[in-house]
Amino acid sequence: MEFNLVITALAALIPMVLGFIWYNPKVFGTAWMNVCGFTEEDLKGGNMALIFILSYVLSFFLASFVQTYVIHQFGVFQVLMENPDVLVEGTEAYKYAQDFMADHGDNFRTFKHGALHGTMMGILVALPILGTNAMFERKGFKYIAINVGYWTVCLALMGGVICQFA
Numbered sequence: 146m147e148f149n150l151v152i153t154a155l156a157a158l159i160p161m162v163l164g165f166i167w168y169n170p171k172v173f174g175t176a177w178m179n180v181c182g183f184t185e186e187d188l189k190g191g192n193m194a195l196i197f198i199l200s201y202v203l204s205f206f207l208a209s210f211v212q213t214y215v216i217h218q219f220g221v222f223q224v225l226m227e228n229p230d231v232l233v234e235g236t237e238a239y240k241y242a243q244d245f246m247a248d249h250g251d252n253f254r255t256f257k258h259g260a261l262h263g264t265m266m267g268i269l270v271a272l273p274i275l276g277t278n279a280m281f282e283r284k285g286f287k288y289i290a291i292n293v294g295y296w297t298v299c300l301a302l303m304g305g306v307i308c309q310f311a
Contacts, residue, residue, distance in 0.1 A: 259308025267297025
């Protein structure tokens, strides 16, 4: 079981592409600016190149985690890694790992399954984190709904793409 760098790098683009759509003024951008107390003038400042580069790096970190979460076979290899022989050709552990992957390597490897797990991450990880922050920042339900909705859709798409193609 190998980490797929190419699919991870492509999946890391999903939050950026979806962000252009989600936070567009014609979609949720105007509502988001209102609940944050921003004006269009406020958003014109800042080093956009740096913001986009760092956003991509953080999205890559997230996609890396999503890959290990939505592909269940990584869990088997995490358990097997206690035995370093699993990486040595010809050993019993190596043969077991190869046989396991031959029998079960494609189980639960669909876009639909990855999207389900991504959605679960949005609801069970993004919502508690963003919701807690929003309460202490005195933000309302609309703020939480816009941002958690965005991350839930992002994680669902990332999970689907990674699970299907990684």
